[in-house]
Amino acid sequence: MNTFSNAFRAEVVRMARKELKPELQGMRKAITSHRSEIAALKREVKGLTSQLKAAQRQTKVARAVSPSPQPIVSKRATREDFVFAPEILTQMRNALGATQLQMASLLAVTPLSYSRWEKGQAHPRAKQLAKIEEVVRMGPVKANKKIRQAAKV
Numbered sequence: 001m002n003t004f005s006n007a008f009r010a011e012v013v014r015m016a017r018k019e020l021k022p023e024l025q026g027m028r029k030a031i032t033s034h035r036s037e038i039a040a041l042k043r044e045v046k047g048l049t050s051q052l053k054a055a056q057r058q059t060k061v062a063r064a065v066s067p068s069p070q071p072i073v074s075k076r077a078t079r080e081d082f083v084f085a086p087e088i089l090t091q092m093r094n095a096l097g098a099t100q101l102q103m104a105s106l107l108a109v110t111p112l113s114y115s116r117w118e119k120g121q122a123h124p125r126a127k128q129l130a131k132i133e134e135v136v137r138m139g140p141v142k143a144n145k146k147i148r149q150a151a152k153v
Contacts, residue, residue, distance in 0.1 A: 061123060082133045086120040089132070093118070095140055098147055105150045106143065107131050 093103050104114035109128060116122035124132060135143055 082129075082136070084124065084129055084132065086118050088136060089114070089118045092136060092143070096143055096147065098144075102147050102151070106135060106147050 089103065093100065096103075098106070100114055100118065101111050104111040107114060107128065108131065109124075113122065113124075113128075117124055138146075
């Protein structure tokens with residue numbers, strides 16, 4: 001009797017699977033299509049996120065680069081009054097009669113970085129802003145002296 005019950009149980013399970021198979025296939029196809037739709041949506045969200053970050057960076061740079069009516073280049077100005085603008089670098093370089101290469105060595109940066117700052121294509125980091133502020137506040141005599149010292153080395 002035990003053999004008969006095992007065979008009967010196996011047959012019932014086989015018939016149940018056979019009946020459920022078409023339903024399961026439909027569900028599997030639906031799950032596969034849902035997963036591909038989810039993956040496409042994730043890619044779209046990732047793309048939109050990167051576009052948003054790029055737009056935020058551009059607005060941040062545009063705010064920093066937008067020329068002020070008259071950039072602050074005063075020895076007496078306090079630390080809070082210093083505002084970076086590409087025109088400051090150009091004015092300072094012209095006042096010193098220096099080349100971009102000399103100014104880059106004075107600020108201890110690469111000539112490419114200095115050129116990008118002066119053109120407004122990039123914005124210096126906080127550490128470099130402090131150096132720029134220091135050079136602006138030191139005045140032309142000390143700046144020329146430092147340029148000459150850097151040229152000797």
